[in-house]
Amino acid sequence: MAKLRKYLVVTRISLQNVIAYRSSAxxxxxxxxxxxxxxxxxxxAIYKGGEVTGYSLTQMIWYLxxxxxxxxxxxxxxxxxxxDDVKSGxxxxxxNRPYHYVMFQFFNALGNMVFNLVIYGILAIILGLIMAGPIxxxxxxxxxxxxxxxxxxxxxxxxxxxxxGLTAFRLExxxxxxxxxxxxxxxxxxxxxxxxxxxxxxxxxxxxxFSYVAWAPARLVVAFSxxxxxxxxxxxxxxxxxxxxxxxxxxSYGVKGIQAHGG
Amino acid sequence: MAAIxxxxxCKLYRTRIKEExxxxxxxxxxxxxxxxxxxxxxxxFTVEQGExxxxxxxxxxxxxxxxxxxxxxxxxxxxxxxxxxxxxxTQRRRLSYRIGTxxxxxxxxxxxxxxxxxxxLLGAIYDIEKAVLKKRIDELAERFExxxxxxxxxxxxxxxxxxxxxxxxxxxxxPDILFLDEPTIGLDxxxxxxxxxxxxxxNREQGTTIFLTSHDxxxxxxxxxxxxxxxxxxxxLDEPVKKLKxxxxxxxxxxxxxxxxxxxxxxDGITLEKSGRLGARLSVDTRVCSIDEAMRWLIAQGGxxxxxxxxxxxxxxxxxxxxxxxxxxxxxx
Amino acid sequence: xxxxxxxxxxxxxxxxxxxxxxxxxxxxxxxxxLLQAFGMALNNCSFVFFWYIAFSQIGGxxxxxxxxxxxxxxxxxxxAFGASHILFANxxxxxxxxxxxxxxxxxxxxxxxxxxxxxxxTSLTAWGDFLYGFxxxxxxxxxxxxxxxxxxxxxxxxxxxxxxxxxxxxxxxxYLGDASLIGSxxxxxxxxxxxxxxxxxxxxxxxxxxxVIPASFIVHIxxxxxxxxxxxxxxxxxxxxxxxxxxxxxFFYRGLKRYESGNLIIARM
Numbered sequence: 001m002a003k004l005r006k007y008l009v010v011t012r013i014s015l016q017n018v019i020a021y022r023s024s025a026x027x028x029x030x031x032x033x034x035x036x037x038x039x040x041x042x043x044x045a046i047y048k049g050g051e052v053t054g055y056s057l058t059q060m061i062w063y064l065x066x067x068x069x070x071x072x073x074x075x076x077x078x079x080x081x082x083x084d085d086v087k088s089g090x091x092x093x094x095x096n097r098p099y100h101y102v103m104f105q106f107f108n109a110l111g112n113m114v115f116n117l118v119i120y121g122i123l124a125i126i127l128g129l130i131m132a133g134p135i136x137x138x139x140x141x142x143x144x145x146x147x148x149x150x151x152x153x154x155x156x157x158x159x160x161x162x163x164x165g166l167t168a169f170r171l172e173x174x175x176x177x178x179x180x181x182x183x184x185x186x187x188x189x190x191x192x193x194x195x196x197x198x199x200x201x202x203x204x205x206x207x208x209x210f211s212y213v214a215w216a217p218a219r220l221v222v223a224f225s226x227x228x229x230x231x232x233x234x235x236x237x238x239x240x241x242x243x244x245x246x247x248x249x250x251x252s253y254g255v256k257g258i259q260a261h262g263g
Numbered sequence: 264m265a266a267i268x269x270x271x272x273c274k275l276y277r278t279r280i281k282e283e284x285x286x287x288x289x290x291x292x293x294x295x296x297x298x299x300x301x302x303x304x305x306x307x308f309t310v311e312q313g314e315x316x317x318x319x320x321x322x323x324x325x326x327x328x329x330x331x332x333x334x335x336x337x338x339x340x341x342x343x344x345x346x347x348x349x350x351x352x353t354q355r356r357r358l359s360y361r362i363g364t365x366x367x368x369x370x371x372x373x374x375x376x377x378x379x380x381x382x383x384l385l386g387a388i389y390d391i392e393k394a395v396l397k398k399r400i401d402e403l404a405e406r407f408e409x410x411x412x413x414x415x416x417x418x419x420x421x422x423x424x425x426x427x428x429x430x431x432x433x434x435x436x437x438p439d440i441l442f443l444d445e446p447t448i449g450l451d452x453x454x455x456x457x458x459x460x461x462x463x464x465x466n467r468e469q470g471t472t473i474f475l476t477s478h479d480x481x482x483x484x485x486x487x488x489x490x491x492x493x494x495x496x497x498x499x500l501d502e503p504v505k506k507l508k509x510x511x512x513x514x515x516x517x518x519x520x521x522x523x524x525x526x527x528x529x530x531d532g533i534t535l536e537k538s539g540r541l542g543a544r545l546s547v548d549t550r551v552c553s554i555d556e557a558m559r560w561l562i563a564q565g566g567x568x569x570x571x572x573x574x575x576x577x578x579x580x581x582x583x584x585x586x587x588x589x590x591x592x593x594x595x596x
Numbered sequence: 597x598x599x600x601x602x603x604x605x606x607x608x609x610x611x612x613x614x615x616x617x618x619x620x621x622x623x624x625x626x627x628x629x630l631l632q633a634f635g636m637a638l639n640n641c642s643f644v645f646f647w648y649i650a651f652s653q654i655g656g657x658x659x660x661x662x663x664x665x666x667x668x669x670x671x672x673x674x675x676a677f678g679a680s681h682i683l684f685a686n687x688x689x690x691x692x693x694x695x696x697x698x699x700x701x702x703x704x705x706x707x708x709x710x711x712x713x714x715x716x717x718t719s720l721t722a723w724g725d726f727l728y729g730f731x732x733x734x735x736x737x738x739x740x741x742x743x744x745x746x747x748x749x750x751x752x753x754x755x756x757x758x759x760x761x762x763x764x765x766x767x768x769x770x771y772l773g774d775a776s777l778i779g780s781x782x783x784x785x786x787x788x789x790x791x792x793x794x795x796x797x798x799x800x801x802x803x804x805x806x807x808v809i810p811a812s813f814i815v816h817i818x819x820x821x822x823x824x825x826x827x828x829x830x831x832x833x834x835x836x837x838x839x840x841x842x843x844x845x846x847f848f849y850r851g852l853k854r855y856e857s858g859n860l861i862i863a864r865m
Contacts, residue, residue, distance in 0.1 A: 031785075035788070041798075042792055049657060050654030051654070176638070180638060302858075336704065337856055338857055356706045373621055387609075
């Protein structure tokens with residue numbers, strides 16, 4: 001318990017830190033609204049052009065609000081932080097501190113994420129209501145279950161980011177990997193629901209982690225079903241575990257490199 | 264002929280003041296309140312062509328502001344300014360062809376490239392013809408002994424090597440005046456000495472006028488014949504370095520550590536500033552007692568474990584100028 | 597008149613010089629240069645994928661554009677962004693350069709301050725953006741000469757407009773103290789309006805895209821010209837773009853006066 005306490009202090013401080021940086025928080029809110037606005041216009045134009053499978057326009061707008069919420073909620077800068085720490089060598093100072101570096105980064109980012117989720121959550125609801133209105137047949141009772149999926153999506157995304165940031169230990173230029181990861185999340189769920197993909201790609205996507213970051217949570221929010229819930233949650237749990245193990249593995253692999261070569 | 268003429272130069276900064284609290288923030292938005300700060304307050308001096316001048320003072324004294332006005336970066340609030348017969352504020356571009364600048368903290372070299380590439384770019388920026396530039400680079404490379412360094416990326420150079428390249432870069436267009444802002448900051452004793460020698464050589468052989476600001480009393484002692492001391496935007500002293508040295512830089516600080524209990528018999532010119540159980544700080548008046556004498560005396564006391572000799576910091580020297588003000592203030596103004 | 601021509605020539609020569617040095621600097625890191633450029637090109641592919649899915653869902657037109665139209669604006673936006681960031685990558689750091697006093701270095705040189713400032717850095721990933729547009733054009737427009745000429749002209753105009761937007765936003769630093777946030781967001785904001793058909797927007801937004809957010813001048817009007825050429829529209833495009841750039845240039849130099857007077861309120865970062 002005492003061990004957890006020091007991490008929670010880290011979280012609180014990072015939370016205070018975000019609030020202090022109000023202006024950049026404001027910028028994020030502006031861009032969140034902009035993206036939703038642009039895509040609202042775009043999907044409206046697309047729906048005018050013809051039938052779209054599986055989602056009504058209202059559901060589609062809410063879907064975007066949620067996927068963007070996951071992505072903006074994760075904007076903790078953890079990738080850059082890791083990258084900078086490793087490249088500048090300042091990580092060496094963190095190694096002999098009485099905490100686990102990866103866990104420190106997680107709780108440090110947690111404050112940021114909690115703040116983002118609350119603020120962007122409120123904004124998402126406002127924007128959704130203005131642009132799309134309430135979803136017909138939406139049930140509040142199932143929302144808490146859908147939020148579990150949102151939380152898991154964020155965890156998966158977060159630990160993949162950490163893993164990617166830590167590749168800086170062994171690779172001078174790792175930005176390309178970050179881009180590729182980001183775009184896979186983007187294509188396999190964030191802007192396009194998995195249902196829209198060609199059949200062959202759908203079956204591949206469901207075996208990969210990327211769709212479980214944004215698609216699964218958003219789908220559960222806009223069209224909840226217990227079938228989907230039981231289908232998605234176990235997979236998310238597995239990927240969450242895998243991503244955490246990968247980040248820890250990447251960390252100890254990297255640290256070994258430092259100890260062997262002196263940074 | 265005068266290279267730099269300054270008369271009644273002033274620089275006022277206007278800074279907005281804001282009180283604490285939200286209400287005050289709104290008031291500041293609609294009716295801002297300004298406070299005027301005099302960074303440079305009515306200074307006048309002349310620098311002759313070929314002279315080496317030290318412009319010294321503590322942080323925030325107005326050194327940088329003055330150098331920025333002389334080079335045209337900042338415009339004066341009032342006063343007359345002439346550099347090589349030009350007004351820096353209105354003729355900055357024309358002036359820039361004839362002055363060189365080394366601002367210790369800011370590099371004009373490209374970090375990832377060998378200095379040679381930067382030299383070629385700078386040559387083009389200063390409209391130097393290719394053949395002329397090549398000759399000039401060869402000449403500077405030889406003089407500054409940087410021939411081997413020219414092909415090495417700047418990031419791989421030591422600070423001392425970098426500064427040498429930096430100074431060489433500022434001389435590519437054969438400027439008439441070289442402005443040096445803290446050129447030796449962060450260098451070790453050997454590298455400092457090297458840079459100073461090069462600057463002196465430039466001055467002797469090409470007649471380059473040197474305008475130097477520094478924190479380092481060594482820079483002033485070894486380079487300059489004349490020094491202007493500035494504090495709170497005013498000139499408090501303008502006289503030959505020799506005199507300044509005699510009047511104010513006549514102290515050395517010796518920190519000494521002993522192997523056991525010690526007893527000191529004070530002699531003329533040495534005063535005990537601080538003493539502990541195993542060590543002491545002594546102040547030596549070099550007019551009365553030379554360092555050589557002081558050392559002999561100290562060794563004679565027996566049981567010396569360690570000795571450090573230093574110059575008193577610039578701030579102390581300026582404080583002593585203020586204290587002994589009466590005798591030499593008149594000279595400069 | 598002659599004087600202006602000489603001055604313009606000098607500016608081009610300066611840009612060329614910086615380009616060469618920048619390229620040499622970038623090539624110091626050959627492997628990462630290729631990797632970054634490749635990564636960026638790959639990154640851009642995701643948008644094509646998005647549009648492919650969107651069009652395959654409904655077929656036909658979206659916001660009045662067919663698939664090739666969308667590819668044209670996307671290619672143009674990518675290459676214009678790439679070109680501007682290959683040549684003027686420092687547009688993103690103007691605030692930092694002002695606040696840290698690095699600006700002095702440029703003020704001490706006998707060349708145009710804004711041009712030297714903008715040119716003295718390049719971006720590696722920008723090469724990926726730049727080349728990507730060409731690849732996309734080759735795939736979707738093949739040998740369509742009219743489309744290609746408008747694409748090339750559009751790169752020049754769009755690149756300059758994007759630079760002007762960044763410069764204008766960052767120049768606020770001279771007036772406000774620290775405009776890094778506005779500066780970093782302004783261009784991204786405009787680009788968001790560049791990469792979708794203008795037909796998806798209505799009323800006020802359309803007007804904004806022809807004024808404050810000059811997105812239409814960057815991509816949509818060049819597309820119109822590529823499909824149906826009209827000298828009048830071309831003239832309008834050139835005039836408005838020139839006006840934007842002049843405004844940014846003058847605005848910067850007005851701000852610089854404040855810097856020179858020393859009455860800049862600079863927030864310590």
